[in-house]
Every structure is written in C-alpha cells, then in structure tokens.
C-alpha cells in the first residue's frame with residue numbers, strides 16, 4: 001500500500017526547480033494568517049487563540065520559506081494577543097491587519113468593538129471586514145452598523161487601509177451557497193462593498209482573493225474603473241490557479257491597465273502540524289502564476305475542481321507579467337500603501 005500524495009504536491013513536482021522564476025527583487029505578501037499555534041488547534045478553522053503550548057515554530061517555518069522566495073515582508077491577520085510575541089520575534093518583517101469580527105452570532109456589538117480597540121492600541125496598519133456569504137448568519141455584513149463604527153474609529157486612529165472578503169468562487173454559489181434565500185447571490189455580495197466605498201472613499205479598499213471574482217475580470221475592471229480607492233490582492237492560491245489560468249490573457253491585460261492597483265498575497269495560514277512543503281507549494285504556485293509562462297497540471301489538490309479528461313488538478317497557466325509590472329504588484333504598491341501617512 002502506498003499512501004496518497006500530500007495535498008501540497010499531488011503531481012510529484014520538484015519545488016526546488018525554480019528556473020522559470022526570473023523576478024529577483026523583494027516581495028511583500030499582503031495577505032496571510034501568521035499566528036501562534038497550539039497542539040489542540042483544530043486542523044482547519046480558527047485556532048484556539050489561548051491555552052498551553054503556544055508556539056512560534058510554524059511562523060518560523062513559514063517565514064523562512066517565504067524568504068527563500070524573496071518575500072521580505074508579510075502582512076498577517078492574527079488574534080490581538082499574538083501581535084506582541086510575533087512582533088518581538090520578527091520585528092518589521094511582519095505588519096498587522098485587524099479583523100473587525102464576531103466569533104458567534106450572539107456576541108454584542110460592544111464586545112466586537114472592544115476586541116477591535118485592542119488592535120487599534122497595538123498600532124495595526126489595516127483592518128479586515130470578512131463578509132463572505134457564510135458569515136451572514138453571524139451578522140457579518142460588510143456594512144453592518146458596528147463595522148461602520150469600527151471603520152470610523154480606525155480612521156481616527158490613523159488607519160488608511162481596509163481589506164474585504166466579499167465573495168467566494170462561482171462554483172460555491174452552485175453548491176454550498178445554493179440556498180439563495182439564506183446566502184444571497186454572488187452579485188448581492190457586492191452591493192454592500194460598493195456602498196462602503198461610497199461612504200469611505202478616502203480609505204484604500206482591497207478586495208481579497210482577486211476581489212472574489214477572478215471568474216469575471218470584466219467585473220473587476222468595472223470596480224477598478226468606478227472606484228479609484230479600490231485595489232485587489234492575488235491571494236487564495238488554489239482558487240486563482242484554477243480560475244485565473246483559463247483567463248490568463250484577460251487578467252494580464254487587466255493588470256497592465258491598472259498596474260498600481262494589484263497586490264501580491266498568498267492567504268497562507270500557519271497551522272500547528274503543517275510541514276514546510278505546504279508553505280513552499282503556495283509561494284511556488286503564486287509566483288509561477290503571475291511571473292512565468294509555465295503551463296502544466298497544478299501540483300496542489302483542489303476539491304473545487306471537477307476532474308476532466310483524466311486531469312485530477314486544474315491546469316496552471318502562467319500570466320507572465322512584464323518585469324516592471326511585477327515590481328509594482330510584488331512590492332512597490334504594497335510599500336506605497338503601508339507608508340501612507342496617517343491623516
């Protein structure tokens with residue numbers, strides 16, 4: 001009996017082969033979840049956040065792999081209690097993005113704002129409004145009044161950047177989100193985002209995971225055109241490999257028209273039992289997708305992919321951005337936003 005291949009390498013690829021990666025400059029990972037981990041953390045889903053056995057080891061493994069791929073700075077979402085130990089260990093290598101969140105449906109607005117204030121006191125640069133359709137039951141609407149209040153407080157504290165998770169893959173709206181009465185349509189998810197960008201046009205808005213719509217580059221273009229404050233991060237590696245690849249030319253053309261509005265990100269999450277190769281697989285695929293002309297089966301297992309013609313993973317087709325545009329997407333745009341003066 002041979003064991004099945006690991007999710008991070010189902011094709012048996014050699015991740016040490018990086019001859020197709022020609023970019024030599026620094027990179028900022030604008031979207032990640034570097035946290036303390038604990039032996040009792042669930043294998044998926046949010047970590048315990050407290051209790052014995054807290055470890056920085058996964059953060060060390062992940063950021064060492066990041067450095068191999070040229071990543072000099074990583075922006076992380078983590079619990080407020082993790083910020084001090086992470087900062088002490090990694091210094092300026094990390095920047096922090098504060099979740100404006102409720103863990104349960106019955107958490108009060110006051111409790112959520114109290115947690116958020118802890119983040120502001122710790123000097124975060126970015127705030128995150130996670131409002132995927134599956135968060136509706138917890139009241140996680142992007143334009144909920146308590147979130148509008150949090151943004152006002154963030155702005156007063158000098159925060160200039162808001163990251164949003166608005167939508168999920170098209171395929172989820174046919175499966176997990178098939179109950180429209182409960183989850184709304186994919187288009188419904190963008191109504192609140194547009195309302196918020198109209199309410200806070202002086203903030204920088206970043207749509208996480210190709211703004212949730214890599215299936216429709218024309219929609220991304222509409223948002224970029226209509227809202228000068230709107231930016232997009234490239235994170236969620238499996239999703240982008242699956243949906244950017246078949247539209248590689250459209251995405252390339254779009255990024256060339258708006259090169260100062262895109263930010264490199266991975267959405268990597270530290271988890272207590274992960275191996276280095278898991279982190280390597282995401283960095284390798286993200287860079288391969290954006291900077292190379294590499295074409296082949298994606299090395300990462302993808303449960304959202306319907307196997308076709310004997311292929312068990314989607315085709316990864318490199319977008320091949322020009323070098324100067326890579327410099328913007330990988331580094332200069334992130335630096336410009338992180339260095340914005342507080343107003």
Ligand SMILES: [Zn+2]
Nearest residue numbers: 031032033267
């Ligand atoms: Zn994320």
